Amino acid sequence: MDTLLQQLINGITLGAVYALVALGYTMVYGIIGLINFAHGEVVMIGTMVAFTVIVSLAGSAMAPLMILGIGVAVSVVVCMVLGWALERVAYRPLRHAPRLTPLITAIGMSIVLQNVAMIIWGRNYITFPPMIGKHIYEFGGASFTNVQIAIVTLAALMMLGLIYLVHRTRIGMAMRATAQNQHVAALMGVDIDRVIAMAFIIGSALGAVAGCMVGSYYEIAHYQMGFMLGLKAFTAAVLGGIGNLAGAMAGGLLLGVIEALGAGYIGDLTGDFLGSHYQDIFAFIVLIIVLMFRPSGLFGERTGDRA
Amino acid sequence: MLEVNGLRVSYGGIQAVRGISFHVNEGEMVALIGANGAGKSSTLRALARLLDPAGGSVRYRGKELLPLPPHALVAEGIALVPEGRGVFPRMTSLENLRMGAYARSDKAAIEQDLEQVLGHFPRLKERGQQLAGTLSGGEQQMLAIGRALMSRPRLMLLDEPSMGLAPIMVQKIFEVIRTVASDGMTILLVEQNAKLALEVSQRGYVMESGEITVTNESTHLLADPKVRAAYLGE
Ligand SMILES: Nc1ncnc2c1ncn2[C@@H]1O[C@H](COP(=O)(O)OP(=O)(O)OP(=O)(O)O)[C@@H](O)[C@H]1O
Ligand SMILES: [Mg+2]
Numbered sequence: 001m002d003t004l005l006q007q008l009i010n011g012i013t014l015g016a017v018y019a020l021v022a023l024g025y026t027m028v029y030g031i032i033g034l035i036n037f038a039h040g041e042v043v044m045i046g047t048m049v050a051f052t053v054i055v056s057l058a059g060s061a062m063a064p065l066m067i068l069g070i071g072v073a074v075s076v077v078v079c080m081v082l083g084w085a086l087e088r089v090a091y092r093p094l095r096h097a098p099r100l101t102p103l104i105t106a107i108g109m110s111i112v113l114q115n116v117a118m119i120i121w122g123r124n125y126i127t128f129p130p131m132i133g134k135h136i137y138e139f140g141g142a143s144f145t146n147v148q149i150a151i152v153t154l155a156a157l158m159m160l161g162l163i164y165l166v167h168r169t170r171i172g173m174a175m176r177a178t179a180q181n182q183h184v185a186a187l188m189g190v191d192i193d194r195v196i197a198m199a200f201i202i203g204s205a206l207g208a209v210a211g212c213m214v215g216s217y218y219e220i221a222h223y224q225m226g227f228m229l230g231l232k233a234f235t236a237a238v239l240g241g242i243g244n245l246a247g248a249m250a251g252g253l254l255l256g257v258i259e260a261l262g263a264g265y266i267g268d269l270t271g272d273f274l275g276s277h278y279q280d281i282f283a284f285i286v287l288i289i290v291l292m293f294r295p296s297g298l299f300g301e302r303t304g305d306r307a
Numbered sequence: 308m309l310e311v312n313g314l315r316v317s318y319g320g321i322q323a324v325r326g327i328s329f330h331v332n333e334g335e336m337v338a339l340i341g342a343n344g345a346g347k348s349s350t351l352r353a354l355a356r357l358l359d360p361a362g363g364s365v366r367y368r369g370k371e372l373l374p375l376p377p378h379a380l381v382a383e384g385i386a387l388v389p390e391g392r393g394v395f396p397r398m399t400s401l402e403n404l405r406m407g408a409y410a411r412s413d414k415a416a417i418e419q420d421l422e423q424v425l426g427h428f429p430r431l432k433e434r435g436q437q438l439a440g441t442l443s444g445g446e447q448q449m450l451a452i453g454r455a456l457m458s459r460p461r462l463m464l465l466d467e468p469s470m471g472l473a474p475i476m477v478q479k480i481f482e483v484i485r486t487v488a489s490d491g492m493t494i495l496l497v498e499q500n501a502k503l504a505l506e507v508s509q510r511g512y513v514m515e516s517g518e519i520t521v522t523n524e525s526t527h528l529l530a531d532p533k534v535r536a537a538y539l540g541e
Contacts, residue, residue, distance in 0.1 A: 170409070177395050177406050183357050184393040188458070189381040189410030 006142035007264035008257060013148045013217065015256020016155035020210035021233030022240070022248035023162065024203030030179045030243035031199045033099070037106040038086060040230015041113035042079050042204050046211030047221045048121050050075040051128050058129055068131035068216075076208040083204025087197055110226070117223035125222050128215035151213045158206060159249050166245060171198060179243070228280065232259075235287040241297025250299065258282055308333040308493050309354075309462060314363035316349045323349040325517040326363065331462070336484075336494040338504035338525060340538055341514035347497040348390050350514070351464045354495075355387040356380055367462070381410045384461035388468065390497075392451040396440025400431050403439050403450050407457025417457070424453040427483045445476035452483065462493045469500045481507060501538035505529045513538070 021043055028036045050071040057067045090109050094102040135146045166172035177185040178195045186192050214229065215221050236255040240247025263279035290297065309331040316324035324346040331337045341347050353360040356377040365372040367383060375383070386407075395403050404424060408417045425432040428449040434442060439450055448468055455463055468484065469477045477500070485507055488494055498504035505511050505525040513521040513534060521534065528534050 173402070173406060174409065176398060177409075180395040180397055181393055183377075184389060184395070185406075186357070186377040187355060187381065187387055187389070187393075188406050188454075189378050191376075191378045 003264050004261075005140055007260040009142055009144045009148065011257035011260030012253060013144075013151050013256070014260060015236075015253035016152045017210045017213050017217070017229075017252075018233050018236045018256050019249045019252025020155055020158065020206045020213075021229060022236040022252045023159070023245065024207045025234050025237040026240070026242055026245060026248040027175075027199045027203045029237070030245075031175065032091075032095070032196055034091060034102050035106065035234070035242075036086075036091075036200075036203075037103070037230070037234075038090075038109035038113055039203065039207060040226035040228075040233065041110045041117070042082055042086070042226070043207040043211040043214075043229055043233075044117060044221075044223065044226030045082060045113060046075045046079045046204075046208030047128070047215040047225065048117055048126075048211075048223070049078045049208075050212045050215060051121075051126060051221055054129055054131060064131040064133070068212075071131075072209060072212045075212055076205050079204040079208035079211075080201045083200040083207075084197055087200040092193070092196075110230075114223055114226070121221075121223055123223070125220055128219045128221050130216065130219055132216065147216055151217060154209065155213070158209060162202070162206070162245065165202075171195070175199060232280075232283045235283045235290075238295075238297055239286060239290050241299040244297065244299050247297055247299035251297065254298075255283060255286060258286060308335075308368060309495070310366040311350075311354070312364045312366075314350065314353060314365065315361040316346065316353050316358065317361045322361075323517055324353065324360075327514070327517070327519045329512050329519060329522070331493060331495050333493055334491055335510065336488045336496060336508040338501075338508035338511040339495060339497045339514060340499075340501040340504055340511060342538075343499070344516075345514040346517040347514055348466055351387060351389075351466050351495070351497055354464060355385065355389075357387075357389075378410075381458050381460075384459070385464065386455035386458050386460035386462070387464040388451045388455045388466060390466040390470065392444075392447045394439040394442070394447050394450050394454070396438065398439055399436050400439055400442065400446075400450055401435045403454050404431070404457050407454035408459075410458060416459075420457055420459060424456050427456075427486065428453055445472050445480070448472060448476070448480055449483075452480065456487065460492070462495070463487070464495050464497075466497045467499055468496075469498060469503060477503070501534070502529070 024039045025036060028034055053071040053074045054067055057070060086109060090105050091102050094105060132147055132150065136143050166175060174185065174190045174195050175198065177188065177190055178192055182192055232255065233252065236251040237248045239255055240251025259279055259282045262282035263276040266274050266276060266278055311330065312328045313326045314324055315322065315326050327350065339347050339350065352358050354365060356375060360373065367385065395406060398406065404421060408420065411417055430446055431449055431453060434446060439447065442450060452468065468480050481503060484494065496504055496508060505528050508525045511523065511525045511528045512519050
């Protein structure tokens with residue numbers, strides 16, 4: 001019983017992060033039908049930038065929470081610029097190319113970003129300095145930390161903010177219109193290039209925050225961390241129905257919970273043949289099952305309620 | 308108001324519009340009729356900058372339109388109601404109408420126009436919160452026209468508003484088109500239904516295989532034996 005509750009708590013934490021990253025995939029896909037495989041690397045760069053800022057401010061007289069805040073803010077700005085530049089340099093020139101071309105470019109960009117990160121931050125794992133003094137709370141036999149509470153709360157607020165933006169603001173209307181019919185949106189006066197750039201910028205901002213969350217949660221970072229994180233978030237987006245915002249949120253949470261429960265029980269299930277370090281296989285089992293039986297995702301029956 | 312000269316459109320190697328010239332005067336309704344594949348929609352899409360013409364010039368109120376990006380046209384006062392309506396399927400009817408006013412910032416006037424459009428199409432008022440993708444074809448056509456009106460255009464380009472609609476619905480829609488025209492709107496109307504188009508318009512152009520072959524006042528075209536034989540099924 002305590003394992004169940006414990007794994008649920010861990011799963012929701014992880015799932016909140018997956019959801020934020022998945023939104024970046026799904027927003028871009030919803031608008032231009034591109035799977036931006038470099039998005040995981042944008043998240044990784046977000047973690048790394050926050051790391052650098054925090055480490056260089058750590059000796060100063062500033063309050064730790066302040067330092068963390070500055071780290072997150074700088075990371076968000078850097079990733080927004082990076083997302084904008086990716087679209088501008090790598091994808092926009094290929095807007096009318098066959099679909100496979102930008103997809104391969106995306107994989108190429110992800111390799112480029114990994115290598116840039118390796119050159120800047122090195123090949124080794126780096127320790128992400130904890131800036132929040134950790135408190136552990138006990139609840140029904142399970143425990144969770146204030147870091148987890150902060151992650152889940154912040155993620156929820158950001159998702160609410162995104163829903164507000166997409167449904168209640170002018171740019172959000174333009175994004176939805178563009179996702180549904182690009183040509184007609186242009187007829188209404190929507191500057192399509194600007195909307196596409198915004199999708200990358202907003203997705204990257206969410207990704208940067210997610211990257212900071214991952215860093216604070218695991219207290220560790222590595223130049224290849226974006227690969228697995230990106231693949232899992234992509235799985236979450238597919239699970240929810242890629243192109244569908246609410247689907248990405250639900251898919252992220254669901255995947256986090258599935259993975260955590262899987263990790264918690266994999267020993268029991270296999271008679272201790274496989275340990276919890278095999279938890280990564282669950283995401284891919286989910287991906288394969290979804291692609292086989294419901295490729296449009298759980299919420300995607302209407303060809304995706306895009307953006 | 309609109310002056311088109313030598314407009315050419317090609318898709319790959321195929322020429323769909325072969326250097327046509329025509330004009331639309333302020334306050335006029337002009338019909339562009341022709342068989343399937345004659346190049347009518349291609350002409351409208353080129354005017355609305357949804358595709359890049361292979362050549363020619365389009366002057367609108369003394370200004371050359373072709374260098375403008377498509378999203379700049381609505382501010383010039385041009386609205387296209389595309390073939391097949393092009394409603395935003397996962398937005399409500401009201402959201403679709405508001406998208407029509409996307410480029411405007413005069414809030415109070417937008418609300419007025421919304422009331423007026425809903426007055427033209429009471430059916431849309433009942434269906435305000437319904438997703439546009441679930442509206443009937445006729446309702447979607449009303450929505451597409453209403454959405455175009457929401458931009459307060461000076462020139463409306465209508466691509467086959469009667470397509471696929473029952474006669475009663477066609478009648479309703481053309482009633483509104485007539486009303487809008489009599490309020491002073493300039494309209495370029497593309498239609499398969501040549502009889503209807505020539506009945507509501509002042510002048511007409513007949514398009515065949517990418518070229519304009521006949522032009523005259525609509526009443527004359529309606530009486531022209533060749534036009535009657537080819538397009539009015541007589
Ligand atoms: N996107 C496209 N790619 C290639 N050819 C096209 C394209 N769109 C139109 N065409 C061709 O251009 C020609 C003119 O098409 P267009 O749609 O302008 O005709 P239309 O007069 O509007 O016909 P209809 O009354 O059937 O709507 C046709 O031969 C059509 O096959
Ligand atoms: Mg046509």
